[in-house]
Amino acid sequence: MIVRDRPSLLKLFFILRGSVIQRIFPQVLFVFALSAGVVWSHQAFPAMVPSVNSGPFALLGIALSVFLGFRNNACYDRWWEARKDWGQLIFVSRDLARQTLILDASGGNGEDSARARLLNLAIAFAQTLVCHLRSGSKPDKALKRVPDDLLPAYKASRNAPDLLLREMGAILAKLRATDRISDIQLMMLDGTVGRMSAVLAACERIRNTPVPFGYTLLLHRTAYLFCFLLPFGFADALGWATPFGTLPNDLPIVALADTIEINLREALGETDLPQLPKPKDYMLM
Incomplete structure (x- = not known):
């Protein structure tokens, strides 16, 4: 995500980072070359490259705008959901730190206490979730917080974040078995761990459920066909300038x-x- 001060009006037109210009420039250049070639061919050899009625392009453009609007909404909704999930994870983690104060109060202070282990696992969970969702990320930060006795299982696990949550659940179960916490306290702490698990499931759903391929295929095919055929429909009406020139039909x-x-x-x-x-x-x- 790009986070920066609002640029000046002059800089706004030349910022490349965060813009789609770099990604679509080859396609734009190709369509520009195709359009120029169609206009030149139509003017030089009108019999070989005739003009096409532009009416169907207006209808196709309306349909394409609806498809693109839906795609844009779907992508933004996924981004917004992920943002809410990670915001929820921040809240839940802070809540866990506050709730586990009862463990120190019951007589378990020190680096090896149950509270320290739980919070280290929570830190490792957040760092591991990054690696789980973003391929290519190094788990160095997570490994610093994973207990040594859990490292072999952690490295062998296919779902390391879930492994950490199970370990947190096992700690809570052991605390209840030794009467370190009450049933109510167990329900409270286990509910917090459950909310962390819900965040994991939501993020996995977003990562593993892309926009349906058939819809994406339809949208891309329609967009490319529209761009490739559009010069043939407007070669007569617009000519070289599209649409800000000084020809009769220009804007x-x-x-x-x-x-x-x-x-x-x-x-x-x-x-x-x-x-x-x-x-x-x-x-x-």
Whole structure:
């Protein structure tokens, strides 16, 4: 996640980190070259490269925008859910640290106490969860917190975070068996460990459940076909400039900008305002 101060207006247009420009630049360059080739071919050899009715592209563009909007919402929802899950893990871990104070109060202080072991396992759980979810991460930070007697099982486990949670549950069960904690205290502490397990399951669900492949395939095919065929539909109407040039069918951005200026100046209380833009020779630029 990119975390930085809000850039100035000038820097905003040149920031590459966090932008998709670097990823899509080859595709954009290819579509640009294809469009230029289609326009040149249509103008040089109109019989060989005829223009196509642009009507179907408008309908296809509407459908594509719906697909892209759904995909964007689905991706953001997954990101937001993961953010909430990790926020929950922070809260639960802090809660565990507070709840385990009863263990020290019952006479178990020191580095080898049950509380120290539980909290070290909680730290190892968070660090291990990073490695579990993000391939290529090194477990160095987690290994520093895993007890020596648990290291062989930890290294051999296929789901190390779950192994740590089971060990925490075993510690709590042993504390109850020796009457170090009451049934109510066991339920409280075990519930906290259970919430950590819920975070693990939620993160695994997000990681292991991608957007359905059939939907992704449909979206990518539609998008590529739309971009590749679009130049054929607008080679006649738009020509080389698409769509901010000075051809008859180009967007009247000058008139639009003038209209905005007039409206805002009027909102400021100015009275010496120009007339709204009018077409010249039936053209509004």
